[in-house]
Amino acid sequence: MFNLFLLQALNGVQFGILLFLVAAGLTLIFGIMDMINLAHGVLYMVGAYFAAAFTALTGDFLLGLAIALPAALLFGLVLEFLIFRHLYERDHLDQVLATFGLILILNEGVKILWGAAPMSVPIPDILSGSIPLIGPLRYPFYRVVIIAAGLATAVGLWLLVNHTRVGMLLRAGAVNAPMVSALGVDIRRLFMLVFGFGAMLAGFAGAMVAPILSVEPGMGDGILILTFVVIVIGGVGSVRGAFVAAILVGLVDTLGRTFGPIVLRSLMDPSAASQTGQTLAPMLIYILMAAVLFFRPSGLFPAKGAAA
Amino acid sequence: MSAGESKIALGGKTARTTPDLARDRRRGIVDGRGAALAAVLLLLALSLLPPIALLIGDPFLVVTATRIMIFAIAALSLDLVLGYGAMVSFGHAAFLGLGAYSVAILLANGTSDILIQTLVAILASALFALVTGAISLRTKGVYFIMITLAFGQMAYFFMVSLSAYGGDDGMTLAARSTLLGLPVLNSDLTLFYLTLGVLALAFVGLRAVIFSRFGRVLRGTRQNPVRMQAIGFQPFAYQLTAYVIAGALAGVAGVLLANQAEFVSPAYMSWQRSGELIVMVVLGGMGTLVGAIGGAIAFLLLEDWLAKFSEHWKLGLGVLLVCLVLFTRGGIAGGIERLFRRAPS
Structure with missing residues (x-):
């Protein structure tokens, strides 16, 4: 019983880490830009497809991953330039409609490019196998790698958000974007940065799970809804809230x-x-x-304090 | 604070201090008699459809029209929430599914009368709307959108895991509902006129709601919730009531949908469905009621038409949506309105 619990708890943490990678960028987009983006889930899907395609091209998963990440970043920046930058000042309904349309486009787009059949990516040799936990219990090494990579990203994000100048602007933007703009910060460049970076994080999550899930059109839709739950629980605009909520949701769902x-x-x-x-x-x-909303309508760690 | 008010001065652009004016401009015909006239003409035209279908020898037209009208009822109900209540609800398809499953589950347990099924559907969807609405309405803006979406998904996953009633695959109904023991709905024509009747009733009923004192308070809340509160109204109670009415009506549409398709499946309540319902309402013009009917007709015909070209028709739909939002400032309805205004000159 305890062994099962331990394994499932680890699976839950791994799932939570994944949710965090997708949610971290999205919560900043929601918080700083006051923008609803339904298309963040498809960025996760695009990341997985990039990883699959570049792995097939280079024959090596790590090399494929290394190309997929900048590709996802570039893809995010292109989307920002073409579509999202025109939506920041629109009302939420326009944003819902445009990003809903974008989901249809990208889901269908990958189907045209790579076919409707699921693609599979082999786990690279050096990351395959399993590691011993306690006694006879073993856990797949690749899942440990996902947890470690996610935790490292979380730490990196924490350093970025709390100990750099850009991070300071991000936090200030989440509290009051117009004021940051009024103080002479080029808020549009900040938005672009956040969006591109968020797209890369979502793409990274998609690329990391490519070897353990099947890469298929629509794979981002389910994760998008879960990400919303994470963001709502954690509080819009709060990376810390997203982390806590993501682990919580991962554990509760799996267990x-x-x-x-x-x-x-x-x-x-x-x-x-x-x-x-x-x-x-x-x-x-x-x-x-x-339940969380009932007691705390703006989530566990609201970025805007009581005002939001 | 409404979403519009908080978006001020990005990159040197002027502040959008009067969001309500901008929002109201996109409503083509706000409360005018024109809307009622258009609806009466539309419903009359629909009532003449079966004889026409007979004349041109295309009985399938009646089936298609029934399906379109069912979605028009659902879109109408969403318009009360979206257009008049200014609540962007992204989980409206859940009510459609609850209505459909009320039919399927009651039928599987031996109750085939449509009156009882409709009553249960209304109660089930109203209760779901009451509980989820009460929680969702504690929040605003992006939160509200995400939470209604999440509750919609909750209902979806509940039906997926109901393996006794088909689970993920859905289930085929043994027969259509009966009315007082008579299998009258087995005729596509009867179902068509029943749906048309419900659609007309829904339109008249919602119009009465909107022009009542309740409707005025709801519209006032849309324009300025703070001021409504200041003059002594509790927006929450009015918004929640509107949410429950809309949910119950969408449940009725679900009853008809189950009968029309003789099949129910969780796909009825997927979030893509909810998104499509929003598109229907916005396409036709929010807050006009008749726009929702027109939007449903336009959307479903467009879907059929695009599907004829290619299996990748969703790509076209997506491109169309993005372009409409990006290139018609003030939303889709506003863009269409301008298009029509420009046309005669």
């Missing part, structure tokens, strides 16, 4: 699916328990979100 039925079995008969557990488990994170 709920495994242990929900087990816990229920002690309360009711087994077949009803597994039925109820299966039905309730996918809803757990939404119930968590509703």
Whole structure:
């Protein structure tokens, strides 16, 4: 039982880290630009496709990843230049419509370019295999790499946001963007930077999971909704909130699916328990979100304080 | 604070201090008699469709039109929330699905009467709207959009995991609903006129709601929630009521949808569906009611038309959406309006 718990907890953390990578950029886009971007999930998908394509091209996953990252950054900057920069000042409904349209375009675009069939990326040899945990328990090495890479990114982001001049501007922008602009900062360049960087982080998340998930059109849609839940729980504009909420959502979702039925079995008969557990488990994170919102309508770590 | 007010002076552009004026300009015909006249003409034209279909020998036209009208009902209900309440709800398809599943689940348990099914559908969707609306309306702006989207997904995943009722694959209905024991809905023609009747009733009912005292307060809240509060109204109660009414009506549309397709599936409540409903409302013009009907007709016909060209028709739809938003300042409806205004000269 404990072994299962440990494995599932690790899976939950790994899932949470992934959510964090996607959510970190998006929460800044929401917070600083007061903009709703539905198309962030497809950037994750594009990252995965870039990784798959460049890995196939170079024959090496690490090399493919190294090319996929700047490619995702460039892709984000191009999107910002072509579409997003014209949306910042529009109302939320226009942003919803345009980014919804963008989802349709990119989902269909990858289908045209790479076909509707899922692509698979082999785990590179040096990252395959498993490492021992306790006793006979082993855990896939690649998942450990994902956790480590995600944590390293989180630390890097923390340093960037809290200890650099750009980070200071980001935090100030999340609190009051017009004021930052009034103080003479080129806020449009800051927006562009945030957007490109956010796209790269989402692309990085997509590239990292390419070897363990199937790369297919629409893979970003599910993750987008979960990212929204993370951002709502963590508080719009807060990278710290996104981290805490992402790990929380990852753990609750993964552990709920495994242990929900087990816990229920002690309360009711087994077949009803597994039925109820299966039905309730996918809803757990939404119930968590509703509960957080009920007590703290602007999330756990609101960037704008009480005003938002 | 509304979303519009907080967006001030980016990169030297002038502040948008009067967002409500800008927002109202995009409503083609706000409350005028023109809207009612247009709707009456539209409904009359629809009522003449079956004989025409018979004449030109295309019975499938009636089926297509029924489907379009069902989505028009759902779009109408969303217009109350989106157009009059200024709440960008991104989970409206959930109510459509709840209505459809009310039919399927009751039918599987031996209740086939459409009156009971509709009652259950209304209660289920109204309850879901009440609970999720009460939580969502504690927030505003981007939060509200994300939360309604998340609740919609919650309902979606609930149906996906209901393996007793088809789960992910959905389930085919054994038969259409009955009315007082009679299988009258088995005829596509009866279903067509029933749907048309519901659509007309929904339009008249919503119009009555909008012109009532309640509707005026709701519209006032859209324009300036702070001022409404200052003169003694609680926007929350009015917005929540509108949200519940809209949810219940969309549930009714779901009952019709299940009967029309004789099939229910979680796909009815996917978030793409919710997005399409928003597109329908905006395409036709928000806050006009008749616009929602027109938008549903236009969107579904456009979808059919694009699908004829290529299997990648969604690409075209996406490009169209992005271009409409980018190149028609003041939204899609505003752009179309300008297009029409420019045309005669």
